[in-house]
Amino acid sequence: MRVWHFSEEPYPAAWSPEAKNLRVSLPNQNIDPVQAADLYHRYLDEWLLADDLGFDIFANEHHSTPTCMTASVNLILAILARQTRKARLLGLGLPIGLRPDPLRVAEELSMIDVISRGRLEMGFIKGVPYEFSAANRSPVRVMDRFWEAHDLIVKAMGTHDGPFSWEGEHFHYRSVNIWPRPWQQPHPPVWSSVGSMHNVRNMAIRGYTMATFINGWQKSRDLFNEYRKQWTASGHAGPVPLERFAYLAMVAIGNTEAEADRRASLVRGYLETNATAYEQHKNPPGFWSPSDSARLIKTFGQPHPTMTVTTRDGQKLGPVAKASNADMVAGGLLFCGTPDQVFEQITTFADAVGGFGNLLMMGQGGRLSHEDTADSLKLFAREVLPRLQAWSAERERQAA
Template sequence: MFLGYFTERPYQDPEAGISGAFLTEGGQLFAPGDAPGVIDLGTSNGLYNPRVAHQLYNRYLDEKVYAEEMGFDGLMLNEHHASLFCMGGAINVEAAILARITKRAKIVLLGNVLPIWDDPMWLAEELAEIDLISGGRLVPGWVRGTGRESVAHNAQSPFNWERFQEAHDFVIKTWTTDGPFRWEGKHFQYRYVNPWSRPMQQPHPPIWIPGTLSKNTLRWAAEHRYPYIMLGGELDAVRESFDYYRECASNVGYEAGPEHFGYVIKVHVEESDDQAYEVGRKYLQGPSNPFIEGNQGEVRQHLQSLPGLSPRKGDMLPMKRDRAQAKARGVDTAEAPPKEEKPRVPQAERDFSGSYDKQIERFNIVVGSPETVIERMHHVVETLQLGSVFLWDGDGAMSHEDAMSSLTLMGRHVLPAMRQIGDDLNLPGPYDFDPPRGSVG
């Protein structure tokens, strides 16, 4: 069992009102309870306070270092652009720092947004350098990105999938082939491919693919024998998606095992269940990911569903039934009436508590004392037959103290218990059983 730690690194700024549930609009400070939620791609960076960001970047790095100390196998970073809820626009910078200041844990990028790189050679070089500095601890993961990424870097959305695949093929070839060579592709052309830095891990670092909805990405990952890391979602839907991966694997002649399946799940631990329940509410507060049901932010659907970014009909995973998520990803634009025109409900009048309880009930959020969390995580890893689990904590409106105390309890109680569960259930992780070669690592 591979155990990773994740936080999305929200931009929290109490002075500007961007913390907890509050956000200023037009410079006006709202009283608690009156502020509108964060609007995805609708908040000017005029509000940005570099001093706050300086503290937050270092806070999140410190938490990663402590997570390694507490026994996590992997430190996961994700990437979003022009977004309050994720400060990781340039995750290779964070990864490079972790490469130097951590000693043992894998640095798991889930992931770089491949289609927005007009020059994937640069990406190949950066990742190789991170792998070298870390002594071969990098796990690059690659995503297609949401609409906000295409908007922020002005990547042509209809060619998102083509560019993803070609950039992947290019980077892998760059890492595995002695240069120089030429690349005459459809979207990328190079006359001289011969970067001096090559990754430490040979033939190349392991690739893991995170995702949620796109069926062709899942099929593609299965065909490449890349572990697929599901970013949240309903357990039944995730299980069905994994079944689809197994089916695709079997079609290309191998049997997928737990080492191919990972899951990112919100987990927060406190000494008592009551305490954890109260702190866990902060997941749904503040500039946390607006994809998440019950979140106080708002997604602008038309930007998530940029033309041609994702299939409009069919070819979607069972995750589609997770309607809040599907809508947030903008997969049913053509059918659904416009959403963003309705008046916004003031914060004070919204009721998020029902959603919080529902998410706990459905295992989207796991909060509690170590005993409670271990019991619930047992159910999750057994249901999904997971080889990798990423515990997502310290998010939303959670403070550094919230994150650190939970990490301590994870290290003392939850991680050892989960390793035992993994052994008892015979769930090898991607470092116990090599996914590409199907052999014991």
């Protein structure tokens, strides 16, 4: 099992418990460039430490928000491509349906892949509802743009006798001929995050790696099972390799339960602020279907997440915002405790959802300090990572 260290590079100084909106329209007078510089350096240091310790690296991007200062995942990965040595570099994701110029995206990704000598993993995503105003792209038909951009990027990376032209519905190029071509051929591995059943098929047909984000037991199991079904239905031979599945959870590890508990409460700042946005930014036109919008309309107005914690056996423990750390563990959203406990929780969860080869670890979130983050990474690397790798190798042997 690969374990990917993830941080959204938050800027918590701009958070407040009363905030009704941390997305799109919070003026940038609320971010101090000097503090931001310190934070960027700090988060990069943590990724470099993760590289040294045997983790892989995962970054994402959001726009106009203090919950995530990474406004360009490719920029952060470009730095890490040069500064790290071993880690695979996952950007999950790149909202390619929001990018006006996917050819430029293909060029940037190829540079990152070459500079890193073939360590790039490309995560393409639709983007969350808050991104569309910031990107000035309509949510209507975003998936049409997504797939056309995807097709163009993949073709640009795999074509070496160009230029070729592209006159599509959304994108027009007279001369596609990217330099450099990517290190990995025909292109670096593709990932996406999936939250609903109808998107699974497109991933399974292509054999792309599918991640599910903080979805708990039942939904993760359902999504992975659907992928297996579609994988076989679309003619792939044999079982789905576990490396095609990824699960994102918050992770808080400590030498004692009390230490882990304290860290978990800090990491959870992510979830408590993530969806703090105005109704109109949670529901831009066409992001949700009209009937979903009609059904969800009461929850759009609420500033905080309404996600419910559900245990392995289906018991509802109430909304995330009010859940204890123990509830969050019971819901499969958080792995928290001593190294033994964390190992036990991860392996139990992985077995219950049918297995996955990638743990996307929110090892830094919210107000978790550098000292706590670095200490957690070291503890995890020393006490959990080797056991997880041995455990998953054994599972792979059993499956083969």
